Amino acid sequence: MFRPITLSAGIALAATLAACSPQTGTQQTSGQQGAAAQPASVVASADNSEFHQYQITYAAAERQGYGCDADDGCAARADEMVAEARRHLIAAVNQGDHRAADFIATNAVSATVWHETSAGIIKRADSMLGSHDGSAAVWMMLAGYLTAHGDYVPRNYDRATLYYASAWLAGENDASARAANIYYASNDLVNAYLWSLRCTDGCSGLDMSRTDLESSLDSPTIKLVQSKASDRSVLGL
DSSP states (O other), X not given: OOOOOOBOSSOOOOTTGGGXXXXXXXXXXXXXXXXXXXXXXXXXXXXXXXXHHHHHHXXXXXXXXXXXXXXXXXXXXXXXXXXXXXXXXXXXXHTTOHHHHHHXXXXXXXXXXXXXXXXXXXXXXXXXXXXXXXXXXXXXXXXHHHHHHOSSSOOXXXXXXXXXXXXXXXXXXXXXHHHHHHHHHTTOHHHHHHHHHTOOTTOOOOSSOHHHHHHTXXXXXXXXXXXXXXXXTOOOO
């Protein structure tokens, strides 16, 4: 499930990342033969992707940082390793690595990462518009976030709702809430209601209640919108 993206001054990574499978995120035990349970040299030879290099480098930076105490030289080396890890993450996103896209969608990353990847994210999302492949959903959600907030690309609510609609078609339920919120903020209550009705099956994040929306619409409009909510070819009214 896509969680709201947040920004921070540094790259966030769970301390257990080195012990998790990049594909599944499941914890590896000492008896398992997953890549995370193997020495770094073996892992590197098995997966030389930029995203995996990011994982290895950031985990090493954390280990370096834990032992620094007041040693300025040690801290500087750790900072250099974090910067190197960030470069690997940026490269992974720009290369279209789905794991990297999912990572920045669900973890706090630095503004540098967004600055260096936003144009590529939009370009990739544009190339995948209309795709119902689940792998397209994360790129659409990222593009929707970027165009809705306007921090790294020009704000464009029409494009944002298009990306969120495409993410919904690709299977991301929370995208319907994001679309509804944009329409609601724009005072387009008809489309806000349409997309709120599609926020089902674990969807979360609506900024309004359907009851409040219905109180602002007349009965014929409510019935019309309800009749269209299940029609996946209707993306706006």
